[in-house]
Amino acid sequence: MSILVFIDHSEGQIKKTSLEALCYGAALAKQTGVSAEGILLGQISEDLTTLGKYGVQKIHQVENESLNLVDAEQYIRIISSLAESSKASVIILSHTNTGRAIAPGLSARLKAGLVTGAISLPETANGFLVKKNVFSGKAVCTVSIKTSIKIISLNPNVYPIVSGSGAAEIVKENIPAQPAGFVIKSVSKASGEIPLTEAEIVVSGGRGMKGPENWGPIEELAKLLHAATACSRPVADAGWRPHHEHVGQTGIAIAPNLYIAVGISGAIQHLAGVNRSKVIVVINKDPEAPFFKSADYGIVGDAFEVLPGLIQAVKKLKGVA
Secondary structure, three states, X not given: OEEEEEOOEEOOEEOXXXXXXXXXXXHHHHHHOOEEEEEEEOOOOOOHHHHXXXXXXXXXXXXXXXXXXXXXXXXXXXXXXXXXXXXEEEEEEEOOHHHHHHHXXXXXXXXXXXXEXXXXXXXXXXOOEEEEXXXXXXXXXXXXXXXXXXXXXXXXXXXXXXXXXXOOEEEEOOOOOOOOOOOOOOOOOXXXXXXHHHOOEEEEEOHHHOOHHXXXXXXXXXXXXXXXXXXXXXXXXXXXXXXXXXXXXXXXXXXXXXXXXXXXXXXXXXXXXXXXXXEEEEXXXXXXXXXXXXXXXXXXXXXXXXXXXXXXXXXXXXXXX
């Protein structure tokens, strides 16, 4: 028996969320007394043997260039085949766009129970119980999986990346890729140094910034904190910021260690996409702004007065002139 972890990658680099999933899978394998193994589809520039430091003993790689781009149908077919040949008891993916595209198909193909958006290690002393957030993060429920194969998609940034020593064995799997059922004519990549879904710190702006010409302080603070920038839906709809920065229930759901909201009132739709943040800081001149009820720290004040002071404080702390 084994626990299989799907390793997602982009432009030759393994994603941070996949490292979290590897550590999660390794911890679950230790807890249940089985081996932890990874699955990587496509080609990457990294040395896969180094993934052993995250607790996996073996990496199954289907080294086909056509698999560098996500094809959910092919991914489901190949992962299912590897799961059956390795007698996998649990398959773990990250709860990202790729994971959400693959997990349901795997569940149907393998007749496996699925829990999406897990927030902690399963309880295995009496059954197999997995916790997840429900009702837009307002509650936590415990789901019991009773099928022989179990599938878990792990919420980003809920499980720490812990590295040690060790090298993983690389097994080249000879599973042919089938012709894709679609043709990619163009690829449009989002700009920005840090992807929102992988950022540990996010600085976000709302209509309180009054216009796109005032986004300089948001970007400067984000750069100082090595953070990603984000925005509320009205800002994206108005064209002030690109839509790939829109966070919330109808945008991207994120779970950074620190979320700084500037000039955002905190409508329920926005809060639903950011309430998994470990620490929320709200800056708003309206003391009655709903966001303050969900904030860990709040600053009542004009963003155009607070941000310059905050930027100077960060510069002083970092010793930046």
